[in-house]
Amino acid sequence: MSRTMQKRAVFFISDGTGITAEGLGMSLLAHFSGVAFHHVRLPFVDNIDKAGEALLRIAAAQKHDGARAILIMTLVSKELRTMFENSGALCLDIFGGYLQTLAAELDTQPIRATGLGRKVAAVDYRKRIDAINFTFGHDDGITDNLQSAEVILIGVSRCGKTPTSLYLAMQFGIRAANYPLIPEDLERMVLPGKLGNYRGRIFGLTIDPERLHRIRSERRPHSNYASIENCRHELHLAEELMRREGIRWMDTTTRSVEEIATTVMQQMNLDGL
Amino acid sequence: MSRTMQKRAVFFISDGTGITAEGLGMSLLAHFSGVAFHHVRLPFVDNIDKAGEALLRIAAAQKHDGARAILIMTLVSKELRTMFENSGALCLDIFGGYLQTLAAELDTQPIRATGLGRKVAAVDYRKRIDAINFTFGHDDGITDNLQSAEVILIGVSRCGKTPTSLYLAMQFGIRAANYPLIPEDLERMVLPGKLGNYRGRIFGLTIDPERLHRIRSERRPHSNYASIENCRHELHLAEELMRREGIRWMDTTTRSVEEIATTVMQQMNLDGL
Numbered sequence: 411m412s413r414t415m416q417k418r419a420v421f422f423i424s425d426g427t428g429i430t431a432e433g434l435g436m437s438l439l440a441h442f443s444g445v446a447f448h449h450v451r452l453p454f455v456d457n458i459d460k461a462g463e464a465l466l467r468i469a470a471a472q473k474h475d476g477a478r479a480i481l482i483m484t485l486v487s488k489e490l491r492t493m494f495e496n497s498g499a500l501c502l503d504i505f506g507g508y509l510q511t512l513a514a515e516l517d518t519q520p521i522r523a524t525g526l527g528r529k530v531a532a533v534d535y536r537k538r539i540d541a542i543n544f545t546f547g548h549d550d551g552i553t554d555n556l557q558s559a560e561v562i563l564i565g566v567s568r569c570g571k572t573p574t575s576l577y578l579a580m581q582f583g584i585r586a587a588n589y590p591l592i593p594e595d596l597e598r599m600v601l602p603g604k605l606g607n608y609r610g611r612i613f614g615l616t617i618d619p620e621r622l623h624r625i626r627s628e629r630r631p632h633s634n635y636a637s638i639e640n641c642r643h644e645l646h647l648a649e650e651l652m653r654r655e656g657i658r659w660m661d662t663t664t665r666s667v668e669e670i671a672t673t674v675m676q677q678m679n680l681d682g683l
Numbered sequence: 684m685s686r687t688m689q690k691r692a693v694f695f696i697s698d699g700t701g702i703t704a705e706g707l708g709m710s711l712l713a714h715f716s717g718v719a720f721h722h723v724r725l726p727f728v729d730n731i732d733k734a735g736e737a738l739l740r741i742a743a744a745q746k747h748d749g750a751r752a753i754l755i756m757t758l759v760s761k762e763l764r765t766m767f768e769n770s771g772a773l774c775l776d777i778f779g780g781y782l783q784t785l786a787a788e789l790d791t792q793p794i795r796a797t798g799l800g801r802k803v804a805a806v807d808y809r810k811r812i813d814a815i816n817f818t819f820g821h822d823d824g825i826t827d828n829l830q831s832a833e834v835i836l837i838g839v840s841r842c843g844k845t846p847t848s849l850y851l852a853m854q855f856g857i858r859a860a861n862y863p864l865i866p867e868d869l870e871r872m873v874l875p876g877k878l879g880n881y882r883g884r885i886f887g888l889t890i891d892p893e894r895l896h897r898i899r900s901e902r903r904p905h906s907n908y909a910s911i912e913n914c915r916h917e918l919h920l921a922e923e924l925m926r927r928e929g930i931r932w933m934d935t936t937t938r939s940v941e942e943i944a945t946t947v948m949q950q951m952n953l954d955g956l
Binding site: 454 | 689691699700701702703706710711714715716717718724726727751757773775778781784785786788789791793808811812815816819822845846849850853940941942944945946949955
């Protein structure tokens with residue numbers, strides 16, 4: 411392409427954290443590959459002054475790019491929404507249309523209050539914090555109180571257990587422990603000590619040897635631990651062990667943490683929050 | 684209210700993880716307080732067989748509730764979307780309308796491929812994993828390599844530092860360390876040893892004494908640690924210390940992890956991913 415790439419500023423504007431607007435917005439923008447998006451978060455825009463400041467930033471971006479900005483908004487106040495709708499930018503009002511549709515379907519009026527996302531979060535707050543603390547206390551093979559784990563992830567070192575456990579705890583309030591399969595376990599070819607009692611809650615993670623080699627090499631370059639031969643050997647034994655023990659597992663190589671966590675929940679019939 | 688509460692099944696249906704659909708959906712539903720929603724996640728619905736299974740579950744829920752189900756969908760395939768649109772349920776097609784609007788604005792066609800949310804995640808995957816590992820390695824006062832922290836959260840035990848650091852790492856790829864202010868630090872009334880070198884990156888968290896007392900009492904009931912007097916005393920000293928040292932802080936009492944993390948980013952000018 412000889413044409414200069416189109417540049418667009420994208421603003422996520424919310425009277426709350428803006429995390430909903432950003433999550434949806436990023437998914438939408440991923441469908442357009444030929445545009446250079448520059449994104450800006452504007453959380454807690456809940457009064458006219460803050461909206462005014464935001465409008466100045468939007469005007470500057472539009473001037474800089476020589477094109478309309480894109481505003482992805484979750485704003486409850488009609489007054490504030492109108493201010494942005496008059497900015498000349500393209501406004502995607504995420505709540506507006508859907509709330510009307512739902513109100514008609516449910517035959518009830520929506521509550522018009524800012525930061526309602528917070529309330530949802532508050533209800534489940536306690537469960538999530540408990541799960542995070544549990545997961546923090548059951549990382550890397552700590553096995554006391556394992557009977558209250560909802561899932562126990564196993565796999566060789568650096569295959570993705572820690573981020574996945576944390577995501578399960580943080581997003582879904584699931585008490586996820588994780589247990590590394592170390593070379594000694596693999597040579598014995600049995601589940602390490604206490605894990606045998608919780609077979610039904612164990613899920614395995616595996617990974618491509620080349621990728622594991624690269625990840626481990628960053629931590630300990632030129633070590634036997636990181637060598638491609640050792641990675642291949644450990645992964646081969648781990649998969650063999652899981653097969654023998656009848657444990658379900660998945661390959662994490664090309665998956666995001668979100669995808670791995672969602673798959674674990676689906677396979678293990680975990681409901682989460 | 685003598686009238687029985689309206690019951691509705693809500694299905695989050697996606698060809699990916701469904702996390703975008705669920706995030707938006709939960710925010711929308713929070714606006715309707717008089718309805719008992721029962722929600723079901725249906726991720727990875729990417730072929731006709733899986734859509735067929737989903738339709739059976741939807742039909743069963745509609746029969747059970749005696750009312751239409753609500754489907755909140757992020758599906759790329761028109762064929763699958765049509766299957767759900769013919770189910771008799773109320774369909775909120777999250778991508779559909781917005782993608783059209785954006786395509787017109789950008790004068791470019793959207794890529795029609797499933798799981799594009801994944802790609803976004805994959806680009807930032809490495810940064811997030813690095814941040815999670817960093818945060819894991821710098822919880823609860825571990826201070827080696829603190830110069831590469833983007834933010835250092837301080838506060839008394841159980842005021843919300845660990846969940847906030849993890850959320851910053853997981854959601855925004857920010858390298859967040861945390862450091863507890865223990866009674867010895869508070870009595871000396873100076874920032875503990877190494878922290879003094881990183882004053883510009885420190886942010887404080889505080890909490891209501893009553894709430895701290897309840898949280899600590901769950902961990903160690905009837906201890907001096909959990910007593911309301913001790914909670915008041917520690918919090919008073921911690922706020923005094925932060926005031927003296929010119930450190931910004933916030934009260935976490937009524938906030939969700941998302942709100943605390945977003946506020947920290949805003950106050951510390953952190954961009955995240």
